[in-house]
Amino acid sequence: MSTASAFTPVRVAILGASGYTGAELMRLLLRHPRVRITALTGERAAGKPVADVFPHLAPYDLPALTKIADVNWDDVDFVFCGLPHGTTQEVIAGLPAHVRVCDLSADFRLFNVDTYAEWYGHAHKAVDLQETAVYGLSEVAREQVATARLVANPGCYPTASLLPLLPLLKDGLISADDIIIDAKSGVSGAGRDAKQGSLYCEVAEGMHAYGIASHRHAPEIEQGLGWAAGRGDIRIAFTPHLIPMNRGMMATTYVRLKDGVDVASLRTSLEKAYAGEAFVKVLAPGVGPQTRHVAGSNLSLINVFADRIPGRAILVSVIDNLMKGASGQAVQNFNIMNGFDETLGLDVVPVFP
Known part of the structure; x- marks a missing residue:
């Protein structure tokens, strides 16, 4: 439409x-x-x-x-x-x-x-x-977004967390009852209004956790995971942190593999889910995603690593919180809603250094 x-x-x-x-x-x-x-x-x-x-x-x-x-x-x-x-x-x-x-x-x-x-x-x-309303995680909900009158653009932490997790839960490769998300955001995620917690002296030369066990993005993430797992009682451990940088977000997620599943199976699932996607990329084995490699762009970079604890894996994903975590994904959804190429206005190469 x-x-x-x-x-x-x-x-x-x-x-x-x-x-x-x-x-x-x-x-x-x-x-x-x-x-x-x-x-x-x-x-x-x-x-x-x-x-x-x-x-x-x-x-x-x-x-x-x-x-x-x-x-x-x-x-x-x-x-x-x-x-x-x-x-x-x-x-x-x-x-x-x-x-x-x-x-x-x-x-x-x-x-x-x-x-x-x-x-x-x-x-x-x-x-x-x-x-x-349609929840507009673009790569997951294209058909619903295309015909919606109202799209709810996902939060930044949910976008960074859900993109690597949803394919793995949908394919039944990881446990839905043992997910730990350690996430970090640049200060622009707090908005532009003057707040004590966003002052230079409050955030520079340090980092801190906030919203511990109470951040409002937790139920949003659980809602998405519940959709993928086909159940509504999922609970996660989610802790966000504020990092002294303007923009960028990283989610490091710890998961338990189902019996008989290995890390190679997780990689195959992710590569299949995002094959041909313009903005979500699974990196080569062993390459760690970095926030500096997505700055100013609508990209999401993902990778999966074997944990040193048997039967566990570590997912790492990065986005620019103001782009794929907010305005970039909003423009992507706008393009889908209007039948345009998803990359219109978004073919921006990341800024480096």
């Missing part, structure tokens, strides 16, 4: 354009051949030109920031919603029916509204919409 013909640009609005994900969306969509950006919102920056908020975008012809209430929806076909968690449900519920949406917040990622209320501290405010 395409929003526009091959000769007509899709008119796009970015809600919450003054944040990091908004900046990434503008960077990508400015070079997308099928997009015209018609509206950018930023409630506190309304009335300002984009150059005042993001000087690196000053050379480009972009509309000034405005309030959501002032957007002309007759000039919008598609919305990327980068608003804070908890504020998005009512906004999207109020959009005109002709507008399709990719939501980068967590507001529509959890299928069970009771689970959402438990983890986010308030009742879901758009239950009817939640029932129609």
Whole structure:
């Protein structure tokens, strides 16, 4: 189902354009051949030109920031919603029916509204919409994403964690009851708002775990694993860490093999699942994925290693948290929703060093 013909640009609005994900969306969509950006919102920056908020975008012809209430929806076909968690449900519920949406917040990622209320501290405010939302892990849910009106863009930690795990669970190669995820993120994952925990002196020259046994991405990861394993009672050990770098994410995952399974079988499963994929790559045996090798790109690099403990394996995956973990995957989903080549606007070579 395409929003526009091959000769007509899709008119796009970015809600919450003054944040990091908004900046990434503008960077990508400015070079997308099928997009015209018609509206950018930023409630506190309304009335300002984009150059005042993001000087690196000053050379480009972009509309000034405005309030959501002032957007002309007759000039919008598609919305990327980068608003804070908890504020998005009512906004999207109020959009005109002709507008399709990719939501980068967590507001529509959890299928069970009771689970959402438990983890986010308030009742879901758009239950009817939640029932129609599609969880947009692009490589896994292409068919559903293609026809959806509302796509919930996955979180960064779930994307990095689920991509290596889903094929292995689906193929019955690893135990669903013994999964440990040790994940690390750059500071941009905390957003652009001023917070004490994001200050330079709080994060530089050190690292720390946070959200220990309580991070909101845990139920999102468990939801995806449950889909792959065909059961709803999966629980994982998941601990995120903040690393003093701007962008990047690594998930190191420890799994137990099923009887008779070896690491070569895991590699075969991953290579088969992602053969021909533009953005997910299984590295050669023994090569460790590094965050610096995906910076600025929509790539996900994965590898699998034999643990020194018999019957166990270690999965390592890396993404750029602002790209495949947020805005890059959102543009990938946009392309799928509109019947475009998935690489449009995303054929960006990683920045190195």
